[in-house]
Amino acid sequence: MEAAHRDQAPEGRVIEAGELEVRIADALVLAAGRPLNLSVREYGLLVALADRAPRIVSRDELSATVWGNPLRDGDRSVDVYVHKLRAKLEEALPSWQFIHTHVGFGYRFDAVPLHGFHIPATTR
Amino acid sequence: MEAAHRDQAPEGRVIEAGELEVRIADALVLAAGRPLNLSVREYGLLVALADRAPRIVSRDELSATVWGNPLRDGDRSVDVYVHKLRAKLEEALPSWQFIHTHVGFGYRFDAVPLHGFHIPATTR
DNA sequence: ACCAGGCTTTCACAACTCCTTCACGGGCGG
DNA sequence: CCGCCCGTGAAGGAGTTGTGAAAGCCTGGT
Numbered sequence: 095m096e097a098a099h100r101d102q103a104p105e106g107r108v109i110e111a112g113e114l115e116v117r118i119a120d121a122l123v124l125a126a127g128r129p130l131n132l133s134v135r136e137y138g139l140l141v142a143l144a145d146r147a148p149r150i151v152s153r154d155e156l157s158a159t160v161w162g163n164p165l166r167d168g169d170r171s172v173d174v175y176v177h178k179l180r181a182k183l184e185e186a187l188p189s190w191q192f193i194h195t196h197v198g199f200g201y202r203f204d205a206v207p208l209h210g211f212h213i214p215a216t217t218r
Numbered sequence: 219m220e221a222a223h224r225d226q227a228p229e230g231r232v233i234e235a236g237e238l239e240v241r242i243a244d245a246l247v248l249a250a251g252r253p254l255n256l257s258v259r260e261y262g263l264l265v266a267l268a269d270r271a272p273r274i275v276s277r278d279e280l281s282a283t284v285w286g287n288p289l290r291d292g293d294r295s296v297d298v299y300v301h302k303l304r305a306k307l308e309e310a311l312p313s314w315q316f317i318h319t320h321v322g323f324g325y326r327f328d329a330v331p332l333h334g335f336h337i338p339a340t341t342r
Numbered sequence: 343a344c345c346a347g348g349c350t351t352t353c354a355c356a357a358c359t360c361c362t363t364c365a366c367g368g369g370c371g372g
Numbered sequence: 373c374c375g376c377c378c379g380t381g382a383a384g385g386a387g388t389t390g391t392g393a394a395a396g397c398c399t400g401g402t
Contacts, residue, residue: 133349148253149244171351173389180390197359197388198258199245257360294378295362301380321370321377343402350397357390368379 109144112190112205114183116144125186135160136179139172143193143203152200176201233268236314236329238307240268249310259284260303263296267317267327276324300325 109116115124121137123130132140138160143151153172157165165172176193183192191206233240239248245261247254256264262284267275277296281289289296300317307316315330 135350148246149241150246169351170353170389174351174391177390177392194253195389196245196255199261202246202253204253259361293362294364297378298362298380301378319378345402346400348397348399350395352395353393355391357388359386359388361386362384364381364383366380366382368377370375370377372374372376 109141111144111147111192111203112207113187114190114192114205116141125183128186130182130186132179132182135175136182139175139179140203143201147203150196150199150202156200233265235268235271235316235327236331237311238314238316238329240265249307252310254306254310256303256306259299260306263299263303264327267325271327274320274323274326280324 107118109118113126116122117124118141123132123137123140139156142156142159154165156172157163157169160175161171180193183190189208191208192203194202194204194206196202230243232242237250240246241248242265247256247261247264263280266280266283278289280296281287281293284299285295304317307314313332315332316327318326318328318330320326
C-alpha cells in the first residue's frame with residue numbers, strides 16, 4: 095500500500111545502505127560486517143526509517159510505527175531516539191551519514207558517504 | 219477543484235519539470251536526483267506554483283494557498299519567499315530557471331533550460 | 343524479595359533554523 | 373521627477389531540533 099518493496103517480504107528482507115546492513119528476519123544490524131547493539135526502540139526507528147527511504151517520515155508516523163501510538167503534544171521521544179541512533183551509527187561508521195533532518199517535516203534515511211569534499215552552503 | 223490534473227490524485231502525484239522532481243506524497247523534492255532541503259513555506263510555494271503551471275498565479279492566491287490567508291496590504295512575504303526558493307533552486311540546478319515574474323500579475327512556474335539548449339521534451 | 347544494569351521517558355537548556363518585517367535600490371512608466 | 377512594483381539583504385523574535393542528564397521502569401540473577 096505504501097512502499098512497494100515493503101509489500102513483498104515484510105519480515106524476510108535485508109536492507110543494505112552503504113556499509114550498513116539490516117537483516118529484518120534476524121533483527122540483526124551489521125555495520126561494516128560487525129554486529130551493532132541496538133535497543134528495541136533504536137532498532138525499530140532504524141527499520142522504520144530505512145524501510146521508507148527515500149521518503150521523509152514524520153515524527154507522528156514514526157511514533158505510530160515504533161511506539162504504537164500517535165505523538166502526544168510535547169513528546170520528544172522520537173528526537174531523543176534519533177539522537178541515540180545517530181550516535182551509535184556514527185560510532186560504528188564515522189564516515190557515513192544516515193539520518194537527515196527536514197525541519198518541519200520529519201526525518202529521512204539515506205546513506206551518504208562523507209568523503210573528503212566539502213559543500214559550500216546548506217546541508218551540514 | 220481548480221486545475222484539471224489536480225483533481226486526480228491530490229496527494230499522490232509526482233510533478234516533474236526538467237531536472238526537478240516533486241513527490242507530493244513524501245514532501246520530497248529532488249534536484250537532479252539529490253534531495254533538496256526546503257522549509258515548510260518554500261515547499262508550499264513550490265508546490266502551489268508547480269501545481270498550477272503554466273498559469274500565472276497571483277500573490278494573493280499564493281498567500282491564500284501557502285499562508286492560509288489573503289495578502290494583507292504591504293505584505294512582502296510572498297516576494298521574499300519566492301526569492302529564497304529561487305536561491306535554493308538555482309544553487310541546486312544553476313542551468314535551469316523555474317519561477318518567472320509577471321509584473322503586475324504574479325508568478326509563473328516553468329522549467330526552462332538556460333545556456334545549453336537540450337532535452338526540452340515538454341511544451342514551451 | 344532485593345539488587346544491578348540497561349532501557350525508556352521526561353526535563354531543561356543550548357543551538358539552530360525559520361518567519362516576518364523593515365529598509366534600501368533599481369527599473370519602468372506616467 | 374515621482375510613484376509603483378519588484379529584488380534583495382538584514383535583524384529580531386518565534387519556533388524547532390540537538391543534547392546531556394535525572395528519574396522512572398523493567399528484567400534477569402541471586
